[in-house]
Structures are given as structure tokens and as C-alpha cells.
Amino acid sequence: MGEPQAILVPLNRSAIFLVVTVHEGGEDGVRDLLADVTGLTRSVGFRVPADRLTCVTSIGSAAWDRLFGGPRPAALHPFEELRGDRHCAPATPGDLLFHLTAATTAACFELAGKLVERLSGFAEIVDHTVGFGYFEQRDLLGFVDGTENPTGAAAYSAALVGAEDPDFAGGSYVIVQKYLHAMADWRALSVGEQERVIGRTKLDDFELADQAPDSHVAMNSLTDAAGVARQILRANMPFGDVATGEYGTYYIAYAADPDVTETMLRRxxxxxxxxxxxxxxxxxxxxxxxxxxxxxxxxxxxDNPPPPADVVPAPSAPARVADGSLGIGSLR
Ligand code: HEM
Structure with missing residues (x-):
């Protein structure tokens, strides 16, 4: 299995999410940046080790073939819009996702600035969200968010592609959605009513024994035909703007198989x-x-993104043949 990016790290206090679209003709510049992200993250993060700065870089379905040659991740496809009777999950543009986390906003800000500088002229930032850790890992609805995330070996198998797609083992499928909360309506509910919506107690975060069928927990507790839990790894972050009254949750979930997250969304x-x-x-x-x-x-x-197939590699030094010569015969 390839070494995964920093997906399986404990939640940190700050995050910046950048969603980017790549300009026509910007592919080479973007590929150069992708190869440098690990180094840039090291440069910023090494100075502030206590901040545990991470940057997870992900690529959208349409951008994949523009940027890279060779095989594609088997289950990579565009996000599918969902239209329910009452609520809609829109599909919105995005070729690249940079998910930065650290203990301080300063570390995320510094690295995000570098990334944006390097993307200039090649790509456009279509969404920039600054996430912050709220009290006791709570979301802005006031509930502790992340408790039932898998840990240890279960987190690995929930989040990371395995032998089913050997070219991309160690990779992951990530879905992001920005949610805006109707705070006045939410605050109008009693705590007991809010607990029935979520399916857990608010103050001390215990699962309710008696779950309403449409509670958030009931909707997202999945099992396969053999009764085994189908899980994802979430790293949601609150975001907001008190001046405009924007209170939100940036939903982000990594999965070995995107169908798990998509099944939850369909439900x-x-x-x-x-x-x-x-x-x-x-x-x-x-x-x-x-x-x-x-x-x-x-x-x-x-770190070594493969160029698209139609790119002819630049001429390099002649390859050495097995006898250690240049393989071009005698120079006499
Ligand atoms: C559980 C909040 C969106 C999947 C939870 C919990 C909270 C929460 C408070 C209970 C504690 C925990 O186990 O983490 C939110 C908020 C969302 C959101 C505020 C956005 C408005 C989603 C979406 C999905 C999802 C879109 C899936 C597509 C899950 C799962 C659980 C969970 C799998 C654990 C269920 C269990 O096994 O108990 N969420 N969530 N959440 N959520 Fe969400």
C-alpha cells in the first residue's frame, strides 16, 4: 500500500479548505505545484512542530485526466446532485481540494498563502473556508461532532483504498459539502427536540437508546448485508461570520469507497x-x-505526478545499458 496523505491524524483546532478550478492551459503549472506541496508543507510546518500542520491534496474527476496519464482511481466520478422532496444537495465545481489543518490559524494561513501564490495564473479559488475548533469539538448546533468516527485499524479500512485498486492503494475518496444552519429555527427547539434530531444527548454526548427513524444518527448508521458497519472518516469543522449571521458546518468525509458516503447522502x-x-x-x-x-x-x-499521455518527456541523458556503457557503441 502506498503511504497515505495525512488523513488518519487526530482532529486539530484550525483548518482552511481551498477548492480550486484549473484554467484551460494551467495544467502544467498545477502539476508542478502538486509535486511541491509536501515540501511546502514541510517548510512551514517544521518551524512550528507543535502546530502539527498537515495539508491533504485531492483531485476531482474531470481534472484527473487533464492532469495525469496512466490509470485512474477506479471509483472516481463527479459528485451527483441529489434532489429530495424537501432538500437538495447541489453539485458544485472543484478540480482540487486542499484541506489544511493545524493547531493555529497562523500555520494554515501561511501555507494557504503559498499555495495560492503558486496557483496564480493557473487556477481559480472557487471556495475558501476558514474552519475553527469550537468548544469541546462541538458544531455550531451545539452538539459534539466526530464521536463515532472509527479509530485504529477500523479507521484505516474505512478511509483507505486497499487491494481492490492496487494502483491507488493508500488513497481515499473525499466528499465535501458546505452547510449553512438556520440558527433561529434551531434555537427555537427545546434541547429535548434538538436531541431527537441528532440522536444523541447535547450536554454529555451519549447516544439515545430510543432513536427516531429520521434522526441524524439513525440515518447514518449503515451496515452491509453481513451486518458489518459501513463507515467513513469525518473531519467536519465549524465556520462562520457573525457580521452576516452565517453559521455553518464544513462537512468533509474520507472513504475507501465513495459509495458509503453517497449511500448516507441518499438516505x-x-x-x-x-x-x-x-x-x-x-x-x-x-x-x-x-x-x-x-x-x-x-x-x-x-510527489511524482505522471504527466498526461500526450506529453512527450523531455530528452534526458542516454540510458545506460547493462554493460555500464552508454550503449552507443565505440566512439572511434
Ligand atoms: C454523526 C453533525 C453532516 C455522517 C454526527 C453527530 C453529529 C453530526 C453532531 C453525532 C456525533 C458523532 O458521532 O460524530 C453533523 C452536522 C452535519 C453533518 C452538523 C452538517 C450539517 C453529515 C453528513 C454525513 C454525516 C452529510 C454523511 C454523508 C455522519 C455519521 C455519523 C454522524 C456517519 C455517525 C453515526 C453513528 O454511527 O453514530 N454528525 N453531521 N454527517 N454523521 Fe454527521
Whole structure:
């Protein structure tokens, strides 16, 4: 398995999310940057080791063939819009996702600035979101978010591609969505009502024994035919702007198989099979305004991205043949 990017790291306090589209003709400049992201992250992060700066770089479906030759990740495809009776999950543009995390915004800011500088002229930033750790890992609805994430070996198998796609083992599929919360409506609910929406207690974060079928937890607790849990690895972050009243959750989930996240989304927006629940109640207080799917290649791929097939490699020094000569015969 290739070495994964920094997906399986504990949640940190700050994040910056950059979603980028690549200009026509900007592919070479972007590929040069991709090969340098590991080094740039090291340069910024080594000065502030306590900040544990990470940058996870992911590539969208349409951009993949423009940027790289060779095989494609088997399950890479564009995010599919979902239109339910009441709520919609839009699909929005995005060729690259940079997911930066650190203990301080300063470290994320410094690296994000470098990335944007290097993208200039080659690509456009279509979304820039600054996430912050709120009290006790809570989202802005006031609930602790991330508790039931898999850990240890379960996190590896939930998040990382394995032997089913050997060219890309160690990679991951990531889906992001920006949600805006209707805070006045949410605050109008009693704590007991809010707990029924989420499926956990608010103050101390225990799962409710008696789950409503349309609670967020019930909608997202999946098992396969053998009864084994189908899991994803989430790293959601609150974001907001008090001046404009924007209170949001940046949803981000890594998965070995994007169908797991997509099945959760279908249940949330379109309802469960047999319509025991029409939609996830969290959506009555949360509107998705973006939605994009990317593949997160392993580190070696990112550090040496293969050029598209139609690019003829620059002439290099003549290859040496097995006898150690230049293989061009006698110079006499
Ligand atoms: C659980 C918040 C969107 C999948 C939770 C929990 C909270 C939460 C508070 C309970 C604690 C925990 O286990 O983390 C939110 C918010 C969202 C959001 C505020 C955006 C408005 C989503 C989406 C998905 C998802 C879009 C999937 C596509 C899950 C899963 C769990 C969970 C799998 C764990 C369920 C379990 O096994 O108990 N979320 N979530 N969430 N959420 Fe979300």
C-alpha cells in the first residue's frame, strides 16, 4: 500500500479548505505545484512542530485526466446532485481540494498563502473556508461532532483504498459539502427536540437508546448485508461570520469507497428504503450550498505526478545499458 496523505491524524483546532478550478492551459503549472506541496508543507510546518500542520491534496474527476496519464482511481466520478422532496444537495465545481489543518490559524494561513501564490495564473479559488475548533469539538448546533468516527485499524479500512485498486492503494475518496444552519429555527427547539434530531444527548454526548427513524444518527448508521458497519472518516469543522449571521458546518468525509458516503447522502436527502424516514431531520436546519467529490492519492503519486499521455518527456541523458556503457557503441 502506498503511504497515505495525512488523513488518519487526530482532529486539530484550525483548518482552511481551498477548492480550486484549473484554467484551460494551467495544467502544467498545477502539476508542478502538486509535486511541491509536501515540501511546502514541510517548510512551514517544521518551524512550528507543535502546530502539527498537515495539508491533504485531492483531485476531482474531470481534472484527473487533464492532469495525469496512466490509470485512474477506479471509483472516481463527479459528485451527483441529489434532489429530495424537501432538500437538495447541489453539485458544485472543484478540480482540487486542499484541506489544511493545524493547531493555529497562523500555520494554515501561511501555507494557504503559498499555495495560492503558486496557483496564480493557473487556477481559480472557487471556495475558501476558514474552519475553527469550537468548544469541546462541538458544531455550531451545539452538539459534539466526530464521536463515532472509527479509530485504529477500523479507521484505516474505512478511509483507505486497499487491494481492490492496487494502483491507488493508500488513497481515499473525499466528499465535501458546505452547510449553512438556520440558527433561529434551531434555537427555537427545546434541547429535548434538538436531541431527537441528532440522536444523541447535547450536554454529555451519549447516544439515545430510543432513536427516531429520521434522526441524524439513525440515518447514518449503515451496515452491509453481513451486518458489518459501513463507515467513513469525518473531519467536519465549524465556520462562520457573525457580521452576516452565517453559521455553518464544513462537512468533509474520507472513504475507501465513495459509495458509503453517497449511500448516507441518499438516505439523508431522499429518505430510507421503505420510506421509514423521508429525510434526515438535520437538513431542516442545515442547507447544503456546495458538494464535490475528489480522490486523495497516496504521497508518492502526489510527489511524482505522471504527466498526461500526450506529453512527450523531455530528452534526458542516454540510458545506460547493462554493460555500464552508454550503449552507443565505440566512439572511434
Ligand atoms: C454523526 C453533525 C453532516 C455522517 C454526527 C453527530 C453529529 C453530526 C453532531 C453525532 C456525533 C458523532 O458521532 O460524530 C453533523 C452536522 C452535519 C453533518 C452538523 C452538517 C450539517 C453529515 C453528513 C454525513 C454525516 C452529510 C454523511 C454523508 C455522519 C455519521 C455519523 C454522524 C456517519 C455517525 C453515526 C453513528 O454511527 O453514530 N454528525 N453531521 N454527517 N454523521 Fe454527521
Amino acid at each position: 439523508m436527502f431522499l429518505g430510507t428504503d421503505g420510506a421509514a424516514a423521508g429525510h434526515d431531520r438535520i437538513l431542516d436546519f442545515s442547507t447544503a450550498v456546495t458538494g464535490t467529490l475528489f480522490f486523495t492519492p497516496p504521497v508518492e503519486f502526489l
